[in-house]
Amino acid sequence: MKQTRALGSRPTSGFLVLAAIIIIMLSPASASALDIGAELLFGNMNLPWAEDAPIADANYPADLWLYGARVSLSEELGENFSLETSYITDPVIRHIVRSVVAYESGIVRIAAGPVLGLFNTVGTPIKAGISVNMRIDVPGIIFVSARADSSMGAGLMAEGDYAQELAELEAGWYVFNAICSASLVTRKFYRVVAADQILADASNRYAFSVDIFKKSSPYRLLLSLGYQDLTRTYPDTTIDKLGLLFIGTRVNAQIDSRLSIVTELESGVYAFGLEALTGRGPDPNTFMFRVSAGIRLRL
Secondary structure, rough: OOOOEEOOOOOOOHHHHHHHHHHHHHHHOOOOOEEHHHHEEEOOOOOOOOOOOOOOOOOOOOOEEEEEEEEEEEEEEEEEEEEEEEHHHHOOOOOEEEEEEEEEEOEEEEEEEEEEEEEOOOOOEEEEEEEEEEEEEOOOOOEEEEEEEEEOOOOOOOOOOOOEEEEEEEEEEOOOOOEEEEEEEEEEEEEEOOEEEEEEEEEEEEEEEEEEOOOEEEEEEEEEEEEEEEEEEEOOOOOOEEEEEEEEEEEEEEEOOOEEEEEEEEEEEEEEEEEEEOOOOOOOOOEEEEEEEEEEOOO
């Protein structure tokens, strides 16, 4: 019988505890407003993290499970200033903690701070980086935002060294009871698997989203659709690539003034193989998905 393969072998609860500790340590002792969120993640719309050799299966396996978490904290530090700290298990760039201070004045919002890769390899338990973000928002009309995260250091030399990169561009406009937006997100993860051998993961995601809300309703609905590719380049230059047409739904249900429940499902309506995986994509009957569920508290 074929064994189910899994990713993220470290216990999710351990990462939740670690992320919570880091968030608390980075937070000031007092705050005028505090928002806390925690979500568990699960799915198979990803490439296997641990594999160093091209996928040999006749069809792309559907049992490469990835599980993890998102933990976030946001608090007001004073007039126009806020602190935003988060931990996330990302399907491409792995485990990461980001903590930025944001300043907002008029229509401009600027955020910057450190980003840390956590326990992604044994050789490099912590990888430091920096995150910057800028958003221009004309309330009720349009907005544009750009974000860039990147690892810092001397480069990729020893086995276990790695680098993480993320870039995001988003533009949107407001309509009655909804916000429409188009976004592009690129992710890259480079890892040294042996001397002079680098394995590179990459992803490009193109999405259109509609955030629907109503002032008197406790529910908020985010609908999205788009295309994402997942690419792995091996040291011998072989490339495994997976293409995914996806749709997604995210629901935020406000229970009371402090508590809300968040659920999300993103499914691949059509998945196919490219490069070395051409003709060997997931079986048409396979359900490719990512799902998350959690809570948000406002204190």
